[in-house]
Amino acid sequence: MPELPDVEGFKRELAGNALRKTIARVEVSDARILGKLSARTFASRLRGAKLVAVHRHGKHLMARMDHGGWLTLHFGLSGALQFVPSRAEEPPFTRVRLDFADDGGLAYTNKRMIGRVGLAADAADFIVEEKLGPDALDRLFDFAAFKAAVRGVKRDAKSVLMDQEIIAGIGNIYSDEILFQARINPAARMDRLAPAELRRLFRKMRAVLETSAGLLLPERRKGGRCPRCRSLLKVFKVGGRTAYCCRRCQGC
Ligand SMILES: [Zn+2]
Structure with missing residues (x-):
């Protein structure tokens, strides 16, 4: 069950492999993970964009897109995020995949489908909407x-x-x-x-x-x-x- 230290690991995976790369293709293999958001809307917002920054708050991950807005990821009970090189096989239970124009892609996997991938206009507003308290490792949380x-x-x-x-x-x-x-x-x-x-x-x-x-x-x-x-x-x-x-x- 991913908690703060695990999500911190997913943040490193994203920061180390997925920043400033153009997203060429978006594949949603199970749209239930998007909740009310349609796969078409989700894909159209991400296609052609670059992720330029990543922020973790509690068990949530947020990646800022270069043309505005944020990709949000929550891992629920069994979610994970990993970089997959172009020729590697897709990991089991991949629900959403972002393929980069140059090489490889980012796979969000989730066996039990509890969790959420979505879009948010603003990271601070998203944290308020999700009713999240201060992050346990925030420097200001003394x-x-x-x-x-x-x-x-x-x-x-x-x-x-x-x-x-x-x-x-x-x-x-x-x-x-x-x-x-x-x-x-x-x-x-x-x-x-x-x-x-x-x-x-x-x-x-x-x-x-x-x-x-x-x-x-x-x-x-x-x-x-x-x-x-x-x-x-x-x-x-x-x-x-x-x-x-x-x-x-x-x-x-
Ligand atoms: Zn003891």
């Missing part, structure tokens, strides 16, 4: 802003971290990792965390997302053990989502 965003939210810490309207970018997997690193019970009420816990949570959120080399991730399975104390992980539901948590380290 501890004071984090505290202000979560202050008084009377819900469990895991749900609050995953709420895209409060903080954009974190999903089920990275919320577990961040809480594990911060040694906080996923079911603990956000508004009842001690100031020191809140500060630790913010620091670990930044650290985990920046390095995305967390310790809990490989153990997030049935029978997984705590990487810190090796005790068996507890698996339970928090806010309707499955959480992995160490009883001893996080007190869950």
